[in-house]
Amino acid sequence: MERTMDLFSKETYQERRRNLMKSVSGGVLLFLGNEESSSNFKDNWYPFRQDSSFLYFFGLDLPGLVAVADLEADQVILFGDELSTEELVWHGEKPKLVDLAALVGVQEVRPSKEIGSFLAKSTQRRIHFLPPYRPENTLKLMDWLGLAAAQIQDRVSVEFIKAVAVLRSIKSAEEVREITKAVNHTVNVHRKVMQSAQAGMYEYELLGMVSGETLSGRGSLSFPPIITTDGQTLHNHRYANRLERGKMLLGDFGTETAMHYAGDITRTIPVGKRFSAVQREVYEIVWLAHRSAIAALRPGVRFLDVHLLACRKITEGLKTMGLMKGDVEEAVRQGAHAMFFPCGLGHLMGLDVHDMEDLGESYVGYTDHLQKSSQFGLKSLRFGKELEAGQVLTVEPGIYFIPQLMDSWNAQNLHRDFINFEKLADFRDFGGIRIEDDFLITPNGSELLGTPLETSPDEVESLRSNAG
Amino acid sequence: MERTMDLFSKETYQERRRNLMKSVSGGVLLFLGNEESSSNFKDNWYPFRQDSSFLYFFGLDLPGLVAVADLEADQVILFGDELSTEELVWHGEKPKLVDLAALVGVQEVRPSKEIGSFLAKSTQRRIHFLPPYRPENTLKLMDWLGLAAAQIQDRVSVEFIKAVAVLRSIKSAEEVREITKAVNHTVNVHRKVMQSAQAGMYEYELLGMVSGETLSGRGSLSFPPIITTDGQTLHNHRYANRLERGKMLLGDFGTETAMHYAGDITRTIPVGKRFSAVQREVYEIVWLAHRSAIAALRPGVRFLDVHLLACRKITEGLKTMGLMKGDVEEAVRQGAHAMFFPCGLGHLMGLDVHDMEDLGESYVGYTDHLQKSSQFGLKSLRFGKELEAGQVLTVEPGIYFIPQLMDSWNAQNLHRDFINFEKLADFRDFGGIRIEDDFLITPNGSELLGTPLETSPDEVESLRSNAG
Numbered sequence: 001m002e003r004t005m006d007l008f009s010k011e012t013y014q015e016r017r018r019n020l021m022k023s024v025s026g027g028v029l030l031f032l033g034n035e036e037s038s039s040n041f042k043d044n045w046y047p048f049r050q051d052s053s054f055l056y057f058f059g060l061d062l063p064g065l066v067a068v069a070d071l072e073a074d075q076v077i078l079f080g081d082e083l084s085t086e087e088l089v090w091h092g093e094k095p096k097l098v099d100l101a102a103l104v105g106v107q108e109v110r111p112s113k114e115i116g117s118f119l120a121k122s123t124q125r126r127i128h129f130l131p132p133y134r135p136e137n138t139l140k141l142m143d144w145l146g147l148a149a150a151q152i153q154d155r156v157s158v159e160f161i162k163a164v165a166v167l168r169s170i171k172s173a174e175e176v177r178e179i180t181k182a183v184n185h186t187v188n189v190h191r192k193v194m195q196s197a198q199a200g201m202y203e204y205e206l207l208g209m210v211s212g213e214t215l216s217g218r219g220s221l222s223f224p225p226i227i228t229t230d231g232q233t234l235h236n237h238r239y240a241n242r243l244e245r246g247k248m249l250l251g252d253f254g255t256e257t258a259m260h261y262a263g264d265i266t267r268t269i270p271v272g273k274r275f276s277a278v279q280r281e282v283y284e285i286v287w288l289a290h291r292s293a294i295a296a297l298r299p300g301v302r303f304l305d306v307h308l309l310a311c312r313k314i315t316e317g318l319k320t321m322g323l324m325k326g327d328v329e330e331a332v333r334q335g336a337h338a339m340f341f342p343c344g345l346g347h348l349m350g351l352d353v354h355d356m357e358d359l360g361e362s363y364v365g366y367t368d369h370l371q372k373s374s375q376f377g378l379k380s381l382r383f384g385k386e387l388e389a390g391q392v393l394t395v396e397p398g399i400y401f402i403p404q405l406m407d408s409w410n411a412q413n414l415h416r417d418f419i420n421f422e423k424l425a426d427f428r429d430f431g432g433i434r435i436e437d438d439f440l441i442t443p444n445g446s447e448l449l450g451t452p453l454e455t456s457p458d459e460v461e462s463l464r465s466n467a468g
Numbered sequence: 469m470e471r472t473m474d475l476f477s478k479e480t481y482q483e484r485r486r487n488l489m490k491s492v493s494g495g496v497l498l499f500l501g502n503e504e505s506s507s508n509f510k511d512n513w514y515p516f517r518q519d520s521s522f523l524y525f526f527g528l529d530l531p532g533l534v535a536v537a538d539l540e541a542d543q544v545i546l547f548g549d550e551l552s553t554e555e556l557v558w559h560g561e562k563p564k565l566v567d568l569a570a571l572v573g574v575q576e577v578r579p580s581k582e583i584g585s586f587l588a589k590s591t592q593r594r595i596h597f598l599p600p601y602r603p604e605n606t607l608k609l610m611d612w613l614g615l616a617a618a619q620i621q622d623r624v625s626v627e628f629i630k631a632v633a634v635l636r637s638i639k640s641a642e643e644v645r646e647i648t649k650a651v652n653h654t655v656n657v658h659r660k661v662m663q664s665a666q667a668g669m670y671e672y673e674l675l676g677m678v679s680g681e682t683l684s685g686r687g688s689l690s691f692p693p694i695i696t697t698d699g700q701t702l703h704n705h706r707y708a709n710r711l712e713r714g715k716m717l718l719g720d721f722g723t724e725t726a727m728h729y730a731g732d733i734t735r736t737i738p739v740g741k742r743f744s745a746v747q748r749e750v751y752e753i754v755w756l757a758h759r760s761a762i763a764a765l766r767p768g769v770r771f772l773d774v775h776l777l778a779c780r781k782i783t784e785g786l787k788t789m790g791l792m793k794g795d796v797e798e799a800v801r802q803g804a805h806a807m808f809f810p811c812g813l814g815h816l817m818g819l820d821v822h823d824m825e826d827l828g829e830s831y832v833g834y835t836d837h838l839q840k841s842s843q844f845g846l847k848s849l850r851f852g853k854e855l856e857a858g859q860v861l862t863v864e865p866g867i868y869f870i871p872q873l874m875d876s877w878n879a880q881n882l883h884r885d886f887i888n889f890e891k892l893a894d895f896r897d898f899g900g901i902r903i904e905d906d907f908l909i910t911p912n913g914s915e916l917l918g919t920p921l922e923t924s925p926d927e928v929e930s931l932r933s934n935a936g
Contacts, residue, residue, distance in 0.1 A: 034508075037505050037507070037514060038601050038602055039505070039514070039517040040502075040517050040518075040519065040520050040601075040728075040819075040820050040826070041520075041601055041820055041822060041825040041826040042601040042825070042826065043822075043825065044691050044692075044820070044821065044822070044825075045692060046505060046507070046514040046515075047514075047692065049507040049508050050508075051508065052508050052509075085872060085873070085876050088870075088872045088873075089701075089702060089810055089870055089872070089873055090701070090702045090703045091701065091703055091704070091705075092698060092701035092704055092706065093872060133506050133509055133510040134506055134603070135602070135603035135604040135606070135607050136603040138603070138607065139603050139606065139607065139617055142617070143617065149607055149610070149611065202686070204683060204684065204686050205684045207683050207684075208679070208680040208681065208682070208683035208684025208685070209680060209684065211676070211679045211680055211683050212676040212677060212679055212680020212681070212683075212684075213676065213680070214676070215672060215675050215676035215679050215680075216672065216673045216675075216676025216677065216680075217676070218670070218672045223512050224512075224513060224515065230560060233557075233558070233559065233560035234557060234558045235558045235559055236559070236560055237559075238560065260508075342557055351508075352508050352509055352512070353512065354509060354511075354512070357509040357510070357511065357512070358508070358509040358510065402556075402557055404553060404556045404557070404561060405553070405556075405557055408553050
């Protein structure tokens with residue numbers, strides 16, 4: 001039988017499911033695979049992306065699948081349909097679903113149409129499901145469970161979420177190998193962009209390069225690439241600017257492997273051959289924050305504290321430049337630095353680039369005892385809890401000059417004790433700088449994943465020596 | 469104010485809406501724009517694609533918009549929200565919605581949250597909506613109109629559909645210019661693939677090239693590219709094959725312009741420098757069917773009859789090759805040729821690559837008097853009715869050797885009078901050949917859109933002369 005998808009061994013999936021089923025008290029676990037997603041008409045599809053928890057427990061990278069694990073019956077069933085002859089004409093021969101299921105250790109396959117009646121028989125027991133982020137899955141849950149749309153969120157199973165988060169948070173050796181493959185592909189695409197970007201190009205030309213190189217390596221994009229000379233806009237998906245000498249280009253993108261493990265790297269480069277003196281000054285601050293944070297990574301340390309360490313390094317640097325002032329600890333405590341660094345230091349990474357973001361940050365990144373802060377800046381830190389060996393995460397400090405935010409804070413007289421607003425006039429067109437790499441938490445510290453990509457200002461300028 | 473999207477003039481949109489509002493008898497027309505689409509978690513988005521009818525009548529290429537046209541009050545209202553300061557930090561400054569609305573001639577903008585109460589006030593009148601193809605829009609309709617999911621399809625407005633289809637079917641000169649731009653970009657990408665494909669490459673490398681070249685030219689893909697040596701699989705999205713000398717590569721892809729008008733072209737090339745004798749023989753048949761169909765395009769001719777003409781040319785050719793036999797007219801009447809050509813000759817094209825497929829083929833491609841056939845082959849012809857000047861459509865005959873279909877028909881003893889099954893053994897690995905170009909129906913005939921792309925076997929081989 002032709003193997004059309006990359007899978008771990010059958011035993012891997014069986015063990016993951018066994019561990020999960022042991023850790024939920026009872027009832028039926030419902031795993032909703034994803035469907036094809038329509039863009040401008042039903043049959044015009046975006047590239048299919050399977051749900052990551054479905055991939056983790058069942059591996060099968062096909063649309064239209066649903067699985068259940070019946071905890072009382074100790075039974076796992078996959079619901080899905082074989083292709084008809086007529087569908088084969090359009091979509092080609094595929095392995096039989098029963099054969100694919102066997103590859104991931106599932107013996108029982110039933111037609112899709114039977115899921116409703118299967119669940120209807122189980123309504124006396126708890127039916128556990130994860131928070132749906134696709135509207136088609138909301139519609140299915142409404143139909144199968146007889147719920148209104150507004151009731152779905154209340155019926156999500158926190159027990160199921162927590163059990164999944166515990167398992168997926170710690171990566172196995174084979175998962176780390178897959179993530180490393182994703183990071184290495186990401187490194188190669190970054191290096192190509194860092195060498196190829198030229199004044200006069202449009203951002204969309206580089207988007208084409210990133211997409212083309214990613215797909216050509218049998219990968220896919222792990223999130224919409226950020227490739228912009230407006231690096232101060234954190235999630236910029238416009239690609240309309242023309243690259244001008246004197247500006248910097250921020251590239252934040254990553255690839256997924258065929259198994260859908262993600263990479264995620266950011267570099268900021270001068271459009272010309274060299275950083276200006278002030279660009280280099282800011283870059284050095286971000287780089288120091290990056291190295292300081294990496295040095296602090298080890299099991300038992302809260303990532304929140306690593307984040308705050310990076311914030312202090314950024315504040316100290318901006319103080320040296322005369323853009324901030326006052327007591328560094330107090331500035332960070334009050335959140336003044338967040339005008340320049342309004343986001344979090346990093347996030348877990350795995351089958352999702354923001355791993356398990358669909359499950360909810362309060363379960364994945366925080367605990368019952370450590371809740372997320374509501375302070376501007378800190379509230380964008382997706383992950384704050386203690387590090388554990390086997391976690392994979394990004395470290396991505398940055399300094400951003402966001403005119404709207406500077407004007408807004410200035411008008412509100414916010415943090416005047418810590419920010420020299422009058423000195424910011426020269427920085428309105430500066431943009432932003434971010435440096436991001438991916439790390440595995442090891443028993444004694446951390447390990448950079450993938451081959452190192454040029455990071456220091458000198459290394460970056462050396463890569464740019466043949467550029468425009 | 470920065471212009472971040474490409475638009476026609478204000479008057480264009482006003483006139484389109486005026487024409488539409490004149491042709492519906494009364495009530496409220498509801499235009500559902502699209503939302504961002506989530507891939508593996510809520511905020512990880514596929515590239516945004518606005519609904520095409522929304523683009524046609526309102527132009528605004530932004531998520532989260534809804535518009536209404538109140539026919540009794542002769543009033544058009546856009547519902548949508550301005551960005552908050554905090555959203556600006558993440559997504560950057562955007563023009564104000566009221567200013568964008570003014571660019572398309574809409575004076576009244578209200579917050580999104582008011583749409584529900586607006587519609588609630590109108591329940592005494594008919595609220596017209598088009599068939600939703602996105603589940604989030606199904607959920608909205610359920611909420612706003614108090615309907616169950618199963619009721620939505622029954623409440624779709626045929627009057628609204630027909631009125632939209634009449635307008636969108638006939639392209640204005642400025643639309644034809646946009647489509648021509650899309651086709652020219654498509655031609656350039658095709659020519660690059662036709663020159664670059666080499667034995668030893670994987671299909672996904674060419675997918676990367678097509679995606680990269682498309683995005684680099686500020687375009688997007690108008691549908692998932694088909695780039696395969698298994699050309700017999702009509703909608704093949706796998707990209708896993710390695711190109712081997714002796715096989716053919718079928719490339720069927722197109723780009724959209726920034727305004728989202730589509731191009732759609734197919735070429736089939738030898739992986740080596742030359743077609744084999746039998747590949748060339750089949751290619752010549754498809755090419756003759758292509759030219760014959762094009763010569764028949766003119767207002768007043770039913771596209772169904774052009775399709776049947778192409779079927780006869782294909783049948784005649786296959787008869788010459790000894791693969792079919794018997795009376796050509798009768799073979800086509802009975803649908804025997806459909807084993808080799810199981811799909812339609814073409815489809816309308818415009819803001820969708822299958823233009824208005826979301827509105828339903830029975831309204832867009834057929835009439836109350838000409839209904840779609842249920843015969844295998846003909847039932848895949850999306851458009852059958854009389855041609856009119858101003859329509860834009862594809863012409864894409866093909867010959868496919870589909871082992872599953874050959875085996876299935878052989879086992880069922882289907883069409884033995886017309887098919888020489890025993891001669892097909894040599895063709896199980898042949899693949900498929902399709903040739904597709906895009907045409908405008910003119911008052912006297914038709915016009916190829918875009919610069920001509922190499923088509924004849926000699927031209928194709930000449931392009932391949934430097935290839936592997």
